Amino acid sequence: MDVRGFRLTGVPPDFFDDPYRYYAALREQDPVHELENGAVFLTRYEDVVALYRDARASSDKRVEFRPKFGDSPLYEHHTTSLVFNDPPLHTRVRRIIMGAVNQKAIARMEPNVARLVDALLAEIAEKREANFIDEFAAQIPIEVIGNLLDIPRAERSPLRGGSVAILSGLEPKLTAQMLDAGNRAVTDFIEYLKVLIAERRRKPGDYGSDVLTRLIQGERDGEKLTEKELYHQCIFLLNAGHETTTNLIGNGLWALLNNPGELARLRADPALVPSAIEEMLRHDGPIQLNNRRLTAPMTLSGKTLAKDTLVTIGIGAANHDPGQFPDPERFDVARKPNRHVAFGQGDHVCVGMNVARMEGRIALGKLLQRFAKIELAGEPERDRRIRFRGFRKLPVRVG
Numbered sequence: 001m002d003v004r005g006f007r008l009t010g011v012p013p014d015f016f017d018d019p020y021r022y023y024a025a026l027r028e029q030d031p032v033h034e035l036e037n038g039a040v041f042l043t044r045y046e047d048v049v050a051l052y053r054d055a056r057a058s059s060d061k062r063v064e065f066r067p068k069f070g071d072s073p074l075y076e077h078h079t080t081s082l083v084f085n086d087p088p089l090h091t092r093v094r095r096i097i098m099g100a101v102n103q104k105a106i107a108r109m110e111p112n113v114a115r116l117v118d119a120l121l122a123e124i125a126e127k128r129e130a131n132f133i134d135e136f137a138a139q140i141p142i143e144v145i146g147n148l149l150d151i152p153r154a155e156r157s158p159l160r161g162g163s164v165a166i167l168s169g170l171e172p173k174l175t176a177q178m179l180d181a182g183n184r185a186v187t188d189f190i191e192y193l194k195v196l197i198a199e200r201r202r203k204p205g206d207y208g209s210d211v212l213t214r215l216i217q218g219e220r221d222g223e224k225l226t227e228k229e230l231y232h233q234c235i236f237l238l239n240a241g242h243e244t245t246t247n248l249i250g251n252g253l254w255a256l257l258n259n260p261g262e263l264a265r266l267r268a269d270p271a272l273v274p275s276a277i278e279e280m281l282r283h284d285g286p287i288q289l290n291n292r293r294l295t296a297p298m299t300l301s302g303k304t305l306a307k308d309t310l311v312t313i314g315i316g317a318a319n320h321d322p323g324q325f326p327d328p329e330r331f332d333v334a335r336k337p338n339r340h341v342a343f344g345q346g347d348h349v350c351v352g353m354n355v356a357r358m359e360g361r362i363a364l365g366k367l368l369q370r371f372a373k374i375e376l377a378g379e380p381e382r383d384r385r386i387r388f389r390g391f392r393k394l395p396v397r398v399g
């Protein structure tokens with residue numbers, strides 16, 4: 001395959017079903033591949049990890065997003081949230097959030113997730129057929145994130161659509177419609193948050209477990225967030241753990257259905273569920289791309305990149321690098337070691353990774369326990385985006 005002209009803004013139609021073939025060709029032929037305007041795309045594991053860990057790799061997106069979003073709500077959001085900032089804002093916000101998603105907090109969340117999953121499975125058992133994404137996978141993160149910020153249940157249903165619209169703004173290629181939807185979603189979220197935050201200021205929650213109360217009050221001995229900073233951390237949190245976790249569960253089931261031997265192995269030994277979740281994250285992870293800008297020159301795979309180079313990190317590509325993962329296309333529920341980069345690495349490594357792992361473990365573990373037979377009940381429909389990888393529809397029949 002000749003990938004000399006490969007562009008993330010114009011991928012071939014068959015890329016969506018299997019991007020990994022393209023990533024493999026890039027890794028072999030041109031691991032630091034030039035895109036438009038001198039930007040580059042990394043596909044080797046070693047380069048990806050080196051960049052994630054390097055202080056010259058900035059997450060500040062102001063230069064990149066100004067021409068993309070103009071002066072708009074999407075620009076304000078994506079340049080204020082912690083993920084697209086460097087220290088000091090990044091460090092401050094990260095510390096505040098971390099305290100509410102540590103192992104103790106996750107252990108407290110578990111029984112509630114287990115109850116929800118049991119209830120969802122009981123409904124599916126009755127109907128025998130379901131769209132696994134809408135009726136199962138997406139319901140779990142809505143509950144978890146909604147609880148983290150203590151959003152009233154009746155107000156949770158717009159969260160998923162808003163989150164998809166805002167994160168779609170990060171795709172390499174945007175339509176006017178995607179921009180409109182993203183901007184509208186940011187504006188709507190802010191209007192909603194103004195009320196929620198005013199209410200929480202009046203009636204604070206538990207500082208130990210309520211992320212919104214923590215963000216409002218800031219670190220006990222530190223600076224407070226401004227109102228604008230507060231809105232955008234909340235919006236990011238609502239979005240970050242949403243579609244990603246939905247797609248971990250959806251892509252995970254898809255991998256099991258396509259690998260009946262591994263499905264049987266997992267059924268026979270449920271102790272493998274945690275390593276199966278890691279393999280799902282590696283093999284077909286929910287986030288395929290991240291970005292950085294170089295604040296000083298850096299050499300990767302023998303190529304010296306100038307200061308200000310925009311770098312796209314190939315997460316899925318690194319996770320299929322045979323130099324790190326023997327037989328990388330093989331889905332192996334017991335793979336060890338499995339040092340994948342599905343959650344990124346370095347200073348910005350996913351804050352919610354253990355929350356997502358817990359959700360995946362309970363969702364898929366209980367699904368397999370509940371149903372001896374799970375099969376496709378129709379044509380699955382892929383979400384045709386390239387940063388976020390998942391399904392819109394995954395019709396299943398259970399028995």
Ligand code: HEM
Pocket residue numbers: 059082083084094097101237240241242244245248285286287290291342343344345347348349350351352353355356
């Ligand atoms: C399978 C599900 C998930 C995946 C694959 C995922 C992936 C990622 C990745 C790759 C990053 C790094 C971005 C970068 O370096 O530019 C990240 C950051 C982040 N994630 Fe996740 N995530 C998931 C679930 C969650 C959940 C459930 C939460 C919240 C409860 C969450 C909260 C965050 C936050 C706050 C950051 C920003 C961290 C920082 O900038 O320091 N994520 N995630």
